[in-house]
Amino acid sequence: xxxxxxxxxxxxxxxxxxxxxxxxxxxxxxxxxxxxxxxxxxxxxxxxxxxxxxxxxxxxxxxxxxxxxxxxxxxxxxxxxxxxxxxxxxxxxxxxxxxxxxxxxxxxxxxxxxxxxxxxxxxxxxxxxxxxxxxxxxxxxxxxxxxxxxxxxxxxxxxxxxxxxxxxxxxxxxxxxxxxxxxxxxxxxxxxxxxxxxxxxxxxxxxxxxxxxxxxxxxxxxxxxxxxxxxxxxxxxxxxxxxxxxxxxxxxxxxxxxxxxxxxxxxxxxxxxxxxxxxxxxxxxxxxxxxxx
Amino acid sequence: xxxxxxxxxxxxxxxxxxxxxxxxxxxxxxxxxxxxxxxxxxxxxxxxxxxxxxxxxxxxxxxxxxxxxxxxxxxxxxxxxxxxxxxxxxxxxxxxxxxxxxxxxxxxxxxxxxxxxxxxxxxxxxxxxxxxxxxxxxxxxxxxxxxxxxxxxxxxxxxxxxxxxxxxxxxxxxxxxxxxxxxxxxxxxxxxxxxxxxxxxxxxxxxxxxxxxxxxxxxxxxxxxxxxxxxxxxxxxxxxxxxxxxxxxxxxxxxxxxxxxxxxxxxxxxxxxxxxxxxxxxxxxxxxxxxxxxxxxxxxxxxxxxxxxxxxxxxxxxxxxxxxxxxxxxxxxxxxxxxxxxx
Numbered sequence: 001x002x003x004x005x006x007x008x009x010x011x012x013x014x015x016x017x018x019x020x021x022x023x024x025x026x027x028x029x030x031x032x033x034x035x036x037x038x039x040x041x042x043x044x045x046x047x048x049x050x051x052x053x054x055x056x057x058x059x060x061x062x063x064x065x066x067x068x069x070x071x072x073x074x075x076x077x078x079x080x081x082x083x084x085x086x087x088x089x090x091x092x093x094x095x096x097x098x099x100x101x102x103x104x105x106x107x108x109x110x111x112x113x114x115x116x117x118x119x120x121x122x123x124x125x126x127x128x129x130x131x132x133x134x135x136x137x138x139x140x141x142x143x144x145x146x147x148x149x150x151x152x153x154x155x156x157x158x159x160x161x162x163x164x165x166x167x168x169x170x171x172x173x174x175x176x177x178x179x180x181x182x183x184x185x186x187x188x189x190x191x192x193x194x195x196x197x198x199x200x201x202x203x204x205x206x207x208x209x210x211x212x213x214x215x216x217x218x219x220x221x222x223x224x225x226x227x228x229x230x231x232x233x234x235x236x237x238x239x240x241x242x243x244x245x246x247x248x249x250x251x252x253x254x255x256x257x258x259x260x261x262x263x264x265x266x267x268x269x270x271x272x273x274x275x276x277x278x279x280x281x282x283x284x285x286x287x288x289x290x291x292x293x
Numbered sequence: 294x295x296x297x298x299x300x301x302x303x304x305x306x307x308x309x310x311x312x313x314x315x316x317x318x319x320x321x322x323x324x325x326x327x328x329x330x331x332x333x334x335x336x337x338x339x340x341x342x343x344x345x346x347x348x349x350x351x352x353x354x355x356x357x358x359x360x361x362x363x364x365x366x367x368x369x370x371x372x373x374x375x376x377x378x379x380x381x382x383x384x385x386x387x388x389x390x391x392x393x394x395x396x397x398x399x400x401x402x403x404x405x406x407x408x409x410x411x412x413x414x415x416x417x418x419x420x421x422x423x424x425x426x427x428x429x430x431x432x433x434x435x436x437x438x439x440x441x442x443x444x445x446x447x448x449x450x451x452x453x454x455x456x457x458x459x460x461x462x463x464x465x466x467x468x469x470x471x472x473x474x475x476x477x478x479x480x481x482x483x484x485x486x487x488x489x490x491x492x493x494x495x496x497x498x499x500x501x502x503x504x505x506x507x508x509x510x511x512x513x514x515x516x517x518x519x520x521x522x523x524x525x526x527x528x529x530x531x532x533x534x535x536x537x538x539x540x541x542x543x544x545x546x547x548x549x550x551x552x553x554x555x556x557x558x559x560x561x562x563x564x565x566x567x568x569x570x571x572x573x574x575x576x577x578x579x580x581x582x583x584x585x586x587x588x589x590x591x592x593x594x595x596x597x598x599x600x601x602x603x604x605x606x607x608x609x610x611x612x613x614x615x616x617x618x619x620x621x622x623x624x625x626x627x628x629x630x631x632x633x634x635x636x
Contacts, residue, residue: 124321131322131618133573133610136591140326140603143333143595220456224577227458228592246462253470260466264459271454 012201020284027280033273041090044083050236052076060255070258072241073248078262081236085263088237089219089270092153096218099157101211104164105203111165112172113195123169126162134159138221142230152231156218164210171206175199205282212278216271223267238263307626315619319612326607327376330600331368337392337598338368363397365389366601379604388605393597394590400605404590408609410481411574411586414502418509419571423564425510426517427557431548433518434525434556446519453515458577461508465581469504478504479583505582509575517560524556531555558628562621569617573610 022028054074061071069078111122141147141155175181184198225231226239233240245260338360345356361367365382366375366389382389388400395403429449433442452460469475476483477500486494528534529552537547576588583589587606594602 124318127318128321128325131318131611131614132326133607133614135576136573136595136607136610137326137329139576139592139595140329140333144329216454223456224458228577228580230595242459242462257466257470260462264462267459268455271456272451275450275454 024280024284026276027284030273030277030280033269034277037086037090037270037273040083041086044086048080048083050080050084052236060253060259062255063258069262072245072259073256078241078259081241082238082262082266085235085237085241086266088149088235089222089239089267092149092156092222093215093218095150095153096156096160096222097211097214099154100160100164100214100218101207103157103161104210105168105207107161108165108168109172109195109203112169112176119169122165126165129159130162135221135224138225139228139230142225147225147231152222152225153218156221160214160217160221164214167210168203168206171203172199175202209278209282212274212281216274219267219271238266308623311619311622315615319615322611322615323604323608324376326611327379327604328372330603330607331372331375333598333600335598336368337600338364338366340598341392341396363390364392364601366392368600383608388608389601391599391602393599394594394602400601403602404587404605404609407585407587407590408572410584411579411588412571414481414505414584414586415509415571415574417502418506419513419564419567421506422510422514423517423560426514427521427560429514430518430521431525431553431556434522434529435548437522437526442522446522449515449518451515452511453513453519455512456577457508457512457575458581460511461504461578461581464504464508477501481585501582501584505578505584508578508581520563521556521560524559525552528552528556561628562625565617565621565624567617568620569610569614572613573606 054076055071056074058071059073061067063070067077067079069082072078072081107122107126111119138155138159142152145151145155147155181194181198184194189198223239223242226233226237227243227246229243231239233243241263242260245256245263249256341364342353342356342360345351345359346353351359365387366378368375370378388404390396391398391400391403429445433445436442465475465478469478481501482488482494482497483501486497488494534547534551537551542551572587574584574586574588576592578584579586579588580592587609591603591606593599594606
């Protein structure tokens with residue numbers, strides 16, 4: 001790609017959307033929220049170091065200046081656990097949704113472009129995977145394979161592409177019939193040009209929005225698995241915190257409420273930011289919606 | 294050939310093709326789950342034999358003979374032979390006996406002890422959530438842009454963004470623990486009551502249903518509401534609604550017969566698909582409330598490596614999902630004849 005194309009591409013996919021998103025209040029707030037989460041995951045551990053020595057005298061303290069979110073069942077600071085637990089959750093969500101999008105885009109577009117036998121095979125596999133109950137299958141796989149963050153993300157990606165692949169295939173099929181593709185074909189512009197210059201820019205908004213949205217699904221399954229205790233506890237992420245709070249008696253101790261709601265609200269706010277950002281992005285990136293303006 | 298016969302032939306053919314495909318999907322999906330389950334590490338029959346040896350002082354041979362008599366599967370055989378046995382047993386309608394949850398009990402009995410609770414809780418929640426969603430969605434569509442619409446749409450978007458089991462935990466922590474209602478959030482009924490058609494038991498069952506019901510409804514109504522609103526807004530812009538208004542039809546009739554009906558049609562197919570999940574329940578939500586349903590059964594069978602129970606639960610869920618998808622297709626092809634031609 002030449003420099004001019006690159007500059008053009010950054011303008012279309014980076015500068016313009018940022019300009020547009022600054023006009024939409026909810027999108028801007030969500031973007032700001034997501035940035036806080038990302039900063040927390042990347043730099044949090046250096047700013048708020050994790051102290052895991054138990055302090056029996058300080059169990060279940062309410063929030064104070066010293067402990068902004070109180071302390072847990074062993075007297076450890078909850079706020080530092082939240083900050084240090086961000087990385088795992090965000091990393092798995094990011095990686096899992098990237099795998100999902102990669103597989104779904106690849107198989108969905110092959111299915112849509114090629115049609116015929118290849119299409120029927122891919123769609124059959126798609127339908128079979130959609131039929132097997134996802135979360136239970138994930139639980140069984142968690143017993144079968146030792147899931148560290150990377151393999152967990154990979155498994156999540158492999159299990160959750162089918163619905164998206166269907167949608168992408170449908171979009172490709174409808175794009176194939178459009179006039180401008182027909183025109184490009186008639187001009188003899190070649191398959192490569194048609195795919196990368198004519199089709200992908202039209203699909204890209206959808207792909208980006210789905211990529212962001214599928215992070216929420218990844219978080220649902222990941223935290224759920226940890227909560228049920230099917231993934232070995234390797235570090236202090238939010239799922240582990242919820243599991244520990246639950247098993248250490250959140251249902252008996254009224255004063256343990258900060259320990260269990262902190263990770264839950266950390267997850268809920270992340271989900272809300274993600275979904276709200278994705279839906280504002282959808283409005284902004286969709287070229288057809290933009291033309292109306 | 295008359296038009297009626299032609300239609301019947303096309304419909305019959307489409308149905309036949311769809312049914313065949315559905316059957317193939319069930320076979321493929323249950324084959325995959327069979328092998329994944331059997332590849333899980335640890336051998337439940339070996340564990341049973343060891344338990345018998347340490348608890349009753351049996352010799353290995355005696356315990357092994359007992360296991361062979363008690364259980365319908367033999368994990369020492371090669372995997373393909375095990376699979377062949379599994380398939381022939383299923384054709385005979387035999388799901389085998391449970392290995393570790395309640396050794397020797399037919400799997401059918403184990404499953405039927407849990408299935409009614411999931412059917413009961415999830416179906417009530419599903420229909421309530423559907424009704425709540427379409428009602429509020431339609432009102433919001435008529436008053437779009439107003440305060441009601443903005444508040445309800447925002448709440449719908451927020452509640453459906455929260456994972457259901459986290460909502461469940463919040464309900465336990467903020468309502469159960471705070472107000473001392475925790476006993477009604479553990480299990481499907483209180484211990485000590487005799488199950489049956491007596492008033493205390495029925496009241497107790499509904500009290501225990503409240504928390505999981507609220508969780509299911511809160512996490513699903515938003516989806517119904519938002520799509521009903523979108524559909525209604527789309528239908529309100531259709532020409533036939535304008536024509537109906539121009540004809541001077543009463544507004545109430547337009548709302549129910551013209552707008553409501555057409556806006557709801559696509560949702561009925563989604564409802565049919567959701568019916569498939571009535572049989573599976575939610576492993577996570579049932580675990581939060583220790584509700585004795587299929588999801589909880591699946592969780593304990595995975596923990597105990599009870600292969601036969603796991604296979605049965607997976608099979609039930611797979612069949613119900615495929616059948617409900619089939620039903621959804623059927624409903625859609627009845628509503629929209631164009632689908633049948635393409636099928």
